[in-house]
Amino acid sequence: MKIKANFIPTVFLAAACFFGAPHKAESQLRDAADGQKKHEDWLWDRLFEAESIKAGMTRADLLKVFGEDGGLQGGPSSQRFVLRSCHLIKVNVKFELGDAPQAAAPSLTLDNRMKITDISKPYLEPMYMD
Numbered sequence: 001m002k003i004k005a006n007f008i009p010t011v012f013l014a015a016a017c018f019f020g021a022p023h024k025a026e027s028q029l030r031d032a033a034d035g036q037k038k039h040e041d042w043l044w045d046r047l048f049e050a051e052s053i054k055a056g057m058t059r060a061d062l063l064k065v066f067g068e069d070g071g072l073q074g075g076p077s078s079q080r081f082v083l084r085s086c087h088l089i090k091v092n093v094k095f096e097l098g099d100a101p102q103a104a105a106p107s108l109t110l111d112n113r114m115k116i117t118d119i120s121k122p123y124l125e126p127m128y129m130d
Helices: 002-050 059-065 102-107
Strands: 066-068 078-083 086-095 116-119
Touching (some): 002 078, 002 086, 059 066
Antiparallel strands (some): 066 078, 078 086
């Protein structure tokens, strides 16, 4: 009788471990897949956000989505910007300077009405800090 009394709880414990483990593993895999999907959706949203800025838009339009990157810049006609919602995503932007002579370009003040003439594809790079 003693053997039967010890044997029954052992069988139940073994059965619980055997049948419970796959369920837990499936749950962890499902949670990992859900997390991966959420991450990919977030990344796609950032890409679409970065690609929403097009040539012909103004610097003011650009500054709603991007901020200026730190470090040395190429002057007012060509600048590097970081996505506000993810500082690893950057673009290089060229602006139309208007009628100003090229020699005076470095002394130009930045005007939010300046038109974008060219914008690079988004790329990844850590943000520069001044």
